[in-house]
């Protein structure tokens with residue numbers, strides 16, 4: 001089916017509003033609207049944003065801090081909703097995403113788009129008014145990166161889509177930092193850099209075992225275009241940069257030795273997980289054994305890694321000052 005045919009098909013798929021025919025709130029429809037916000041991805045985005053805010057020097061009123069974190073959550077959710085609106089044709093052909101509310105016909109594309117745009121604008125305006133416009137502008141930048149640079153421009157054009165588009169997800173700690181300080185100092189840049197370099201191993205591990213989906217949808221992710229072997233090589237190279245980068249907060253005096261030790265251990269486990277991906281999946285002739293387990297493990301561990309690394313950063317600052 002052509003792209004436009006799929007889109008039309010989906011558009012005809014069904015109406016939606018959070019109120020059922022009787023006018024009562026339908027919980028399953030509420031769940032669908034929440035699903036549009038990609039809440040599980042959002043949770044780690046919010047957590048890294050919170051850590052950026054906690055480690056920043058200076059004072060912010062707790063209510064304003066909570067507002068800033070809510071704005072990061074809403075912005076991430078809004079861009080997820082706009083991403084699902086735009087990608088409804090490819091989401092419909094990928095097994096992992098086919099049951100999402102738009103391709104499954106439970107939410108109208110136009111309604112999802114309106115919802116996403118409204119939340120995106122609201123999050124930026126509230127962030128700017130409640131904290132400062134450096135944080136507001138950085139939030140707008142991260143939405144713009146995810147929606148325009150990654151989703152609408154690069155995702156369907158180049159296997160480097162997530163390297164460049166990955167900047168979107170690297171912003172949140174810098175936004176949290178800016179909400180308190182009103183600027184984007186070197187510490188904000190370091191937190192940005194860690195997530196930026198973490199993103200390729202995170203995503204390409206998933207792309208290795210979701211390769212069939214991306215092939216079917218015609219999305220030029222690295223394993224589709226360059227093959228699994230080259231993808232594993234690149235994941236390994238990014239990880240070799242990422243693990244030492246995790247030590248930078250201690251090197252620049254932003255965190256102490258306790259964080260440094262945690263980053264060292266976590267980096268070691270990360271490299272071990274990625275080494276298994278690089279080493280395990282090829283037979284002597286270079287043919288994939290189709291063993292997804294190392295890539296699945298590396299993808300899951302990437303999430304745990306980032307969570308623990310940022311938790312260590314916050315704990316180091318809060319315990320040792």
Ligand code: HEM
Nearest residue numbers: 040041044045048096162165166169170195199203206303
């Ligand atoms: C361009 C950058 C990124 C890409 C392309 C990407 C891609 C993905 C994809 C495709 C999934 C599977 C989602 C699903 O099945 O619903 C996923 C899961 C996840 N991502 Fe990323 N990601 C990126 C950046 C990030 C960032 C920056 C974070 C957080 C700081 C993050 C956190 C997560 C989490 C927590 C999950 C697991 C969700 C679950 O439990 O299902 N990702 N990512």
Ligand SMILES: CC(C)=CCC/C(C)=C/CC/C(C)=C/COP(=O)(O)OP(=O)(O)O
Nearest residue numbers: 041045072075076079083142143146168169
């Ligand atoms: C503050 C703010 C705006 C933050 C948003 C940043 C963020 C979480 C970026 C990560 C992007 C992400 C989850 C991409 C998933 O790829 P995809 O969209 O190709 O995945 P899919 O195939 O699951 O839709």
